[in-house]
Amino acid sequence: MKKRASVVAGIALALTTGTLALAPGASAxxxxxxxxxxxxxxxxxxxxxxxxxxxxxxxxxxxxTCVDPRxxxxxxxxxxxxxxxxxxxKCSDNPNVGVLKVGFxxxx
Numbered sequence: 001m002k003k004r005a006s007v008v009a010g011i012a013l014a015l016t017t018g019t020l021a022l023a024p025g026a027s028a029x030x031x032x033x034x035x036x037x038x039x040x041x042x043x044x045x046x047x048x049x050x051x052x053x054x055x056x057x058x059x060x061x062x063x064x065t066c067v068d069p070r071x072x073x074x075x076x077x078x079x080x081x082x083x084x085x086x087x088x089x090k091c092s093d094n095p096n097v098g099v100l101k102v103g104f105x106x107x108x
Contacts, residue, residue: 002093005088018086020098029090033051033053033054033058033060033083034051034052034072035051035052035060035104036050037103037104038102039099039102040099043092043094044091044092044093044096045066045090046089046091046099047062047063047091047102048078048086048087049061049062049063049087049101049102049103049104050084050085051081051084051085051104052083052084054083055083056083057108058083058108059104059106059107060080060081061077061079061081061087061089062088062101062102062103062104063077063103063105064076064077064102064103065100065102065103066091066092066093066097066099066100066101076090076091076093077089080107087104
């Protein structure tokens with residue numbers, strides 16, 4: 001009976017250790033941080049993102065969807081930034097090109 005109890009205890013310990021080893025990997029894909037986005041009030045049109053509360057190794061950048069007078073759209077990205085910094089991207093020097101949408105992308 002003692003042998004069976006120790007085998008069960010060993011299996012339980014192995015399962016617990018395996019679960020603990022997997023826990024950090026499971027949470028690594030979760031989005032961390034608080035980000036705000038905005039666009040400029042005048043030409044040249046830009047989009048910006050500010051993120052805080054991120055892990056020291058995480059990076060982010062602004063993702064701006066631009067649109068021209070004909071309705072053509074494209075995406076431009078700002079530089080990668082770390083916690084509590086601002087990433088900005090410009091659509092064009094043309095005042096007729098605007099910002100359709102501002103978002104952000106993470107790199108964990």
